[in-house]
Amino acid sequence: MxxxxxxxxxxxxxxxxxxxxxxxxxxxxxxxxxxxxxxxxxxxxxxxxxxxxxxxxxxxxxxxxxxxxxxxxxxxxxxxxxxxxxxxxxxxxxxxxxxxxxxxxxxxxxxxxxxxxxxxxxxxxxxxxxxxxxxxxxxxxxxxxxxxxxxxxxxxxxxxxxxxxxxxxxxxxxxxxxxxxxxxxxxxxxxxxxxxxxxxxxxxxxxxxxxxxxxxxxxxxxxxxxxxxxxxxxxxxxxxxxxxxxxxxxxxxxxxxxxxxxFKNVYPFKKEKPVVLFDADGTLIDTQKLIFDSFRHTFATLKPEVQLTDEELLLFMGPPLYEGLAKYFDESEVDKALEVYRDFNHGRHDEYVKAVNHAKELLDYLKENGYEIGVVSSKMHWLVDKGLIQSGLADYFDVVVGREDVTHFKPNPEPLLIACKEMRVPHDNLIYVGDATSDVQAAQNMGAVSIAFVNDPRMKEALIKTKPSYMVYDLIEIIEIVKEDRTWNELVM
Structure with missing residues (x-):
């Protein structure tokens, strides 16, 4: 050689x-x-x-x-x-x-x-x-x-x-x-x-x-x-x-x-309608008061010396529950905190939960005009289903992805990709709508179009910093967005 x-x-x-x-x-x-x-x-x-x-x-x-x-x-x-x-x-x-x-x-x-x-x-x-x-x-x-x-x-x-x-x-x-x-x-x-x-x-x-x-x-x-x-x-x-x-x-x-x-009607130049995925809590379902009261109850029971402000409670919105509690409780205490939180949250769920304003009108428009729509949440699947049923939104969606359906959570884009796979639709034309910074980042991490829904004015500055594709203050605004003649993805090379 x-x-x-x-x-x-x-x-x-x-x-x-x-x-x-x-x-x-x-x-x-x-x-x-x-x-x-x-x-x-x-x-x-x-x-x-x-x-x-x-x-x-x-x-x-x-x-x-x-x-x-x-x-x-x-x-x-x-x-x-x-x-x-x-x-x-x-x-x-x-x-x-x-x-x-x-x-x-x-x-x-x-x-x-x-x-x-x-x-x-x-x-x-x-x-x-x-x-x-x-x-x-x-x-x-x-x-x-x-x-x-x-x-x-x-x-x-x-x-x-x-x-x-x-x-x-x-x-x-x-x-x-x-x-x-x-x-x-x-x-x-x-x-x-x-x-x-x-x-x-x-x-x-x-x-x-x-x-x-x-x-x-x-x-x-x-x-x-x-x-x-x-x-x-x-x-x-x-x-x-x-x-x-x-x-x-x-x-x-x-x-x-x-x-x-x-070649507007021929692959690959044919423009497709975007797939529209939604976060659940705070985007379609108004659960903020329930979540805040659940955290207040948990800390009053286990850490009464910690008095959380509304600004601190807002930081829990978006990330998985375990991740949020782990910032305040030792590893050996988190499971107990989860138990206390869920007992309160699940027990009071139906008396708190309702649809976000104009959610039904938006979903009616999307379904009537042939858009594929789904829900991607960091909550347990069964609890998302429960919230959708209670708020009268369950029949709109082709797929629901919850916490136990994925390995990695938002801002990792895996939940969005799994939703598209279950819907049997490509993810090259995708819009994700959410009210938390992790929702915007999940869309950005796969080059999807992100719509930040400012449901709470106190979240506005944090959402602006993530540079979403769009920001809306009322869900009904999304109807005009999906009508736009554009490419429904972002280049992230």
């Missing part, structure tokens, strides 16, 4: 008649793809998608993209393979055309994500800018194979370059422009611009990050191809420049919203 036996080879193994060479070309392409995958996985998790989705996608897409890149290259350089077709399979020698890989990857992505019920434009925004990093790394594979170079230059051209770049750019008895490096630098610059300035100041809708990628790469590649001398041709035209022009046009039309209008 030999490491780096020559410039093109990373590892060579010879055992008897067995001979294996692993080329730098392969190592660098796979490395770039893995880095892009890891970056995309991090982004996908921020919008509520687990590791399994991206793993399945990557493991199927990667070999197909390589195959597409090879086929594209062979089609437009058939003269190099016609006399010895077996060399079509020698991809370690180089010869992958990125445009062919991108087109294959896009086609596969369409069918894969559609079959999974995932918004292609939204997940694509998480993935495509990272492809620029993969391409920048992959270009070093071209360098190792002495590909992707430009015209002849003198040795002085490389005075500011490391010697290993100069030496490997000595091709066919002359120094050549390192177009692989220029394109790679352009890709890195594009990545930085897209995920910072473009995302912040220009992006308006799902898919815009994809369109920004195809525009940027189209421009960079078109410019690079002007100087490349080892390009693929169709007649007198460079294939990469033709394809780059198509990419640029597609990107510009996409940013302008042309596809949204032309």
């Amino acid at each position: 030999r490491l780096f036996p020559d410039l093109k080879t990373f590892l060579e193994i010879e055992i008897g008649s067995f001979h294996l060479r692993i080329a730098w070309y392969a190592i660098l392409i796979v490395t770039g793809a893995i880095i892009a995958y890891r970056m995309s996985l991090r982004n996908a998790k921020k919008i509520g998608y687990g590791k399994e989705l991206l793993e399945d996608y990557f493991l199927m897409m990667m070999p197909l993209a390589i195959l597409g890149a090879r086929v594209w290259y062979v089609i437009f350089d058939w003269a190099s393979f016609a006399s010895e077709p077996i060399r079509i399979f020698y991809i370690w020698e180089g010869g992958l055309a990125i445009h062919g890989g991108l087109i294959t990857g896009i086609i596969f992505s369409y069918f894969f994500f559609r079959s999974k019920g995932v918004n292609l434009l939204r997940i694509g925004d998480c993935i495509m800018p990272n492809v620029l990093i993969a391409q920048a790394i992959g270009r070093w594979g071209n360098f190792m194979n002495q590909e992707a170079y430009g015209g002849i230059v003198n040795e002085e051209y490389f005075r500011m370059f490391p010697s290993f770049i100069k030496d490997n750019m000595y091709i066919d008895s002359a120094y050549r422009q390192p177009m692989f490096l220029i394109e790679g630098i352009g890709n890195v610059i594009g990545f930085i611009l897209i995920i910072t300035l473009f995302k912040r100041f220009i992006r308006k809708k799902n898919g815009d990050m994809i369109f920004a990628y195809v525009i940027w790469y189209g421009v960079i590649r078109f410019i690079v191809e002007i100087y490349r001398t080892d390009a693929l041709y169709a007649g007198s035209l460079k294939i990469a420049q033709i394809t780059s022009i198509v990419f640029i046009l597609v990107g510009l039309l996409g940013l302008a919203g042309v596809f949204d209008r032309l």
